[in-house]
Amino acid sequence: xxxxxxxxxxxxxxxxxxxxxxxxxxxxxxxxxxxxxxxxxxxxxxxxxxxxxxxxxxxxxxxxxxxxxxxxxxxxxxxxxxxxxxxxxxxxxxxxxxxxxxxxxxxxxxxxxxxxxxxxxxxxxxxxxxxxxxxxxxxxxxxxxxxxxxxxxxxxxxxxxxxxxxxxxxxxxxxxxxxxxxxxxxxxxxxxxxxxxxxxxxxxxxxxxxxxxxxxxxxxxxxxxxxxxxxxxxxxxxxxxxxxxxxxxxxxxxxxxxxxxxxxxxxxxxxxxxxxxxxxxxxxxxxxxxxxxxxxxxxx
Ligand SMILES: [Zn+2]
Ligand SMILES: [Zn+2]
Numbered sequence: 631x632x633x634x635x636x637x638x639x640x641x642x643x644x645x646x647x648x649x650x651x652x653x654x655x656x657x658x659x660x661x662x663x664x665x666x667x668x669x670x671x672x673x674x675x676x677x678x679x680x681x682x683x684x685x686x687x688x689x690x691x692x693x694x695x696x697x698x699x700x701x702x703x704x705x706x707x708x709x710x711x712x713x714x715x716x717x718x719x720x721x722x723x724x725x726x727x728x729x730x731x732x733x734x735x736x737x738x739x740x741x742x743x744x745x746x747x748x749x750x751x752x753x754x755x756x757x758x759x760x761x762x763x764x765x766x767x768x769x770x771x772x773x774x775x776x777x778x779x780x781x782x783x784x785x786x787x788x789x790x791x792x793x794x795x796x797x798x799x800x801x802x803x804x805x806x807x808x809x810x811x812x813x814x815x816x817x818x819x820x821x822x823x824x825x826x827x828x829x830x831x832x833x834x835x836x837x838x839x840x841x842x843x844x845x846x847x848x849x850x851x852x853x854x855x856x857x858x859x860x861x862x863x864x865x866x867x868x869x870x871x872x873x874x875x876x877x878x879x880x881x882x883x884x885x886x887x888x889x890x891x892x893x894x895x896x897x898x899x900x901x902x903x904x905x906x907x908x909x910x911x912x913x914x915x916x917x918x919x920x921x922x923x924x925x926x927x928x929x930x
Contacts, residue, residue, distance in 0.1 A: 643764035651761045657720075661818045664810030674811035677804070681816040683856070688715025689727075689824055690856050690883040697724045697776055698731040701871035702887060702899040706779070713785050718796040720817055721824065723786025725776050729768035734828070735868055738843035745828045748844055756829035757821075823854050831861035838910055839866035849879075857881030863902075866909075870902040 668674070692712030695701045704712065713724045721727060730744055737743040744765060747755040759765055768786075770777045777783060785792065801809040835846025845865035852859030852874065860873040860881065874881030890896045 644762050646758060646761045647763055647766070650766075654761065657814055658818055661810070661814040664806075664814055668807060668810055671807070671811070674807060674815070677808060678811045678816040678819065681800075681812045682820050685715060685719040685816070685820055686823070686856050687883060687886055688712060688717075689719050689721060689820075690858050691887055692716040693719075693721070693724055693727045694731065694858070695871050695883065695887070697728040697773075699868050700775075701869060702891075702896045704896045708895050709779070710781055713782055714792065717785050717789050717792045719820055719824075720790075720793045721821070723789040724782055725770060725773050725786040726768040726789075728776060729770065729772040730765060732772050735865070738841070738845070738865060739832065746843075747829055747832050752829050752833065755832065756825045759828075823851075824858075826851055827855060827858045827861055831859060835859070835862070837862050839863070840911070841865045847879075853880060853882075856886075857883040867902050867906050869900055871899045872901050875902050875907050 665674075693716040696704065696709070696712050697716070716724055716727070733742070733744050739746045739748045741749055743749060745755040745759040750759070797809060797813040800812040804812065831846050831848055831851055832844045833846070835848030835851070837845070838847055839862055841862060843865055845862040847862045848859040850859065851861075857873050857880070858864075860875065860879055863875050863879070864870075864873045871887055872881060872884040873879075874884065884899075887896055887899050891899050
């Protein structure tokens, strides 16, 4: 399946699919209307927070650090577990997510990047790129390693059924209160905090590493997204399961993975090599050029 139907005009591909995306906008409306009708409740906030944390872990540890970057290993059952935790976040399937994310790293903030605030503006990078026809489907040739598993292809294809099952389970357990807070409110927050990593984390924060993109480290986003806010660290070195490179860079997803490692549910959890972590300056071009003229190698 190609992400770009070649027969359609380019402008048409970048138009928001307003009709198809009615469910997306409706989740926002139901969340707001639900709070207005049911009233504020601390138990509701607690339920939304738990539902948020569990599913955000599915996105950060599962969709991002495992399926997109393969920064640790797990069993086939463990892999299935990460796929299920991710898919109930209502952010499409693991193949779709990983294929588009791998494109982001390949072309970060270059014209080919699917969601660069530098190229197409903040709101495009935040959510509109997801709502257009061009990115409706994933190019499975970018995720051959994942597409080899029939259970992952199944989850990817029928992703909406898993979300419906999750919402239905909340309703059966706790009625309308649990459905509104545990699914609708929680999902809206989950979406927009996930999206901030593609939008805000490329415009707001500090740049420790002179990467060719605009990625930033942002402590507030890191806390809220279970560690994903150390985005400049991550663009500097994608192979690490740990995105907070220092002990004071709180990375809850990494701590979660270390706990799962204790129980042998995951293993080979990759860290960042010290020399990569300490590589904070851009190579000094002038000095390299002088060395090259001297006849010595400029290559590190
Ligand atoms: Zn990444
Ligand atoms: Zn990025």
